Amino acid sequence: MQTTGTKHTQRSRATRAALVSAARALFAERGYAGVGTEEIVRAAGVTRGALYHQFRDKTDLFDATVRTVEAELTERIAGQVMTDAADPVGALKAGARAFLDAFAEPDVERILLLDAPGVLGWRRWREIGQEHGLGVITAALEAALAGGATAGRPVPPLAHILLGALDEAALMVAHADDPEAARAEMTEALEHLVDGLLARNG
Known part of the structure; x- marks a missing residue:
């Protein structure tokens, strides 16, 4: 009862x-x-x-909405996209592509990119992104290293670099005159970044 x-x-x-x-x-x-x-x-x-x-107010409700959308996006990418990749490095690239593709969805783009930085402030927006995305990126990097990749830096700074690059790429796409072309360019740049940060042993 x-x-x-x-x-x-x-x-x-x-x-x-x-x-x-x-x-x-x-x-x-x-x-x-x-x-x-x-x-x-x-x-x-x-x-x-x-x-x-x-x-407390509408901004507090918006904060909760942003956290909800961010959590769903992270779960979708980590649970459905990255786990299907053939190897950890491929998972990072697949995750980056899926991340940018998700912002073609109007609710994700409007809430997370167009409104959240201005309404919540840059610092809070970044905190939410780190809360949900940093752990996924860190785990993927650690898996890549365990699978034979090498990196010139420890994992934590690399994870922050990748998260920052993902956010910046998404913002570039959101504000581009030609979002499709910008998405393709940013996806290619992110894949090159992953390749540059990680290398195969042997």
Whole structure:
């Protein structure tokens, strides 16, 4: 039998999830500045008081939305793309390609690239990216080294370099006049970067 506390926790989680889901759809459609909190609570089917019980303000809700999108993106790339690669170096390249391809999706591009750096600030945006992506990159680099690749530097700085390069490449694509051409150029550049950082033994 569920206790009152358990039911309350479940309702609270459901309310939070509904708010993030509604906000995500609206932010993706019109951007952070074009969406009001009243519209979000209507779409979520909750009260305004429920929103402010879960989040300090609209920016706090947006922060949670960014973390949700970032977590889903990281899980998709690590769980579906990189694990299918033939070797760890190939996994890094496949992950880089999938990362850039994901930003062709309007909600990912709008929320993570076009709005998040300005709304949350560069530092917070980078913190979220590191929280979700740095571990995946670090694990892939360690797997590459265990599989016979060599690197001229320890793994932690290399992981930060790759994460920064991925973010910069995604921003370049998002703001390019020809996103498709920019995506192809950035993908090729990232693959060359991986090759430059890692080399095969023997």
